[in-house]
Amino acid sequence: MKISILKSALAVSLALGISSVSMNAQADMLAGTDVKFSGYIKADAMFSSYSDGTLGTQSIGRDFYLPGLTPVGGADEDTQFDAHIKQSRFRFTTNTKTDEGDSITGVLEFDFLVTPGGNERVSNSYVPRIRHAFISYKGWTVGQTWSTFQDVRTLPESLDFVGNTDGVAFNRQALVKYKTGAWEFSLENSETTITPFGGGGRIVADDGAMPDAVVRYTHSADWGHLSVAGIVRQLSYDDLGTIDDSVSSAGISINSKIKVGEKDDIRLSLSTGSGLGRYLALNTVNGAVIDANGNLETIDSTAYSIAYRHVWNSKTRSNFMFASLSVDNDVALTGVSATESTSSISANLLYSPTKAITVGGEIKQATREIESGADGDMTRVQFSLKYAF
Structure with a gap:
């Protein structure tokens, strides 16, 4: 509009x-300036059961799948039902023509996930949050948007917020990016997440002095595309007393979308590195751990996923997804309660009676294992209705 x-x-x-x-x-x-208002209204209903515990009333893991929140070591409980509209979003896009014949694009987008405030008791009122806020001009992008380390085009169509969450890089943050041809170069907001010595609660240390540096190359062809991205980071922590240390980290992400026949496709993703932490699986694993001497050691992790999209007819389609995360913890530092691996398998059936409306159902089975060998499972059945405008 x-x-x-x-x-x-x-x-x-x-x-x-x-x-x-x-x-x-x-x-x-x-x-010469136009404004486009777009977005969608989405209603979700979910039935979730866990083999080893449950998630609390206000847990965001009840709104969408977070691999690191699958309970381990608890008692089996009854199925939980949740319904919400928090994925609904609205987006303003501006396009301004300059006197030189160029265009300036601005984007401001909100949804209602992962915000404080609101409950299910009476009004179900939720606070909006900023997803994207950036401008693009002559190859430059400045503001908050998808990390250059992530390839959005390989995300599958899912009812869950991400879908193949365990196996992909997923991050939005402030950045400065320059794109020329198939190459993209960016400097992005840095943040370090740390596991205390021996394990325990996550430390979020905003002590970095250097932005994260990312470069990506994308090859596009008739068969689809292939992208390769590399990242270099500095992980830092200064607690104004005992610990003051920094360590370098690096990683690579390879993604591809391959056409199969006229309408089907396969979507592949592989990301691996040292200290990737918050870039993978919604920060299921931290970037570094503190050793006995108060120094930081990076944590190695690898994530991969494969998704197949099949179009049954002009109004009906399905997606089949598998995703996995594996973590190489030094248990002498992280303890045996640290996540060793997660994986999930999902399938859905989506029907669009008209282009703007999609209804569907999805089933997901997920497993999380910790270093002690204990594990827990989640099974979720989700139904959604989405109206895009």
Whole structure:
């Protein structure tokens, strides 16, 4: 839905009695700018059961799948039912033509996931959060958007928020990016997540002095595309007392979408490295662990996924997904309660009676294992209705 800012400004000017001189100045300033409002309304209903415990009432793991939250070591409980509209989102996109013939694009997008406030007791009111806020101009992108280390085009169509969560890089953050041809170069906001010596609660240390540096190359062809991204990071922690250390880390992510026949496709992802931490599986594993001397040691991790999309007919399609994360912990440092691996397998059936509406069902089975050898399973059946505009 496009809205002419110029027409709106002129109408407001006339209503307020602003002079023709002022009105013309507004016209000159805003001419050539369009605003597009888009988004979707999505209602989700989920039935979740866990083999080794349960998730609390306010846990975000009840809104969408987080691999690191699958309970391990608890008692089997009854199935939980949840329904919400938190994935619903709205997006403003502006496009301004410059005198030189170029375009400036601006994006501002919100949804209602992972925010404080709101409950299910009476009004189910939830606070919006910013997803994207950036501008693009002549190859440059500045603001908050998808990390260059992530390939959004290989994410499968799923009812769950991510779908193949265990096996992909997934991150949005502030960055400066330059794209030229098939190459992308970016400097992105740094953040370090750390496991205390012996295990325990996560330490989030905003002590880095250097941005994360990412480079990506994408080869596109008739058969699909292949992208390769590399990242270099500095993980730092200074607790103003005992610990003051930094360590370098690096990783690589390879992604591809391959066409199969006229409408089907296969989507592949492999990410591996040292100290990737929060870039993989929604921060299931941390980037580093503190050793007995107060120094940081990076944690190695590898994630991969494969998804197959099959189109049954013009209105019906399915996606089949498998994703896995494996972590190489030094248990002498992390303890035996650290996550060793997670995996999930999912399948869905989606039906669009008209292009703007999609209804469907999805089943997911997930497993999380910790270093002690204990594990826990989650089975979730999800139903959704989505209206995109």
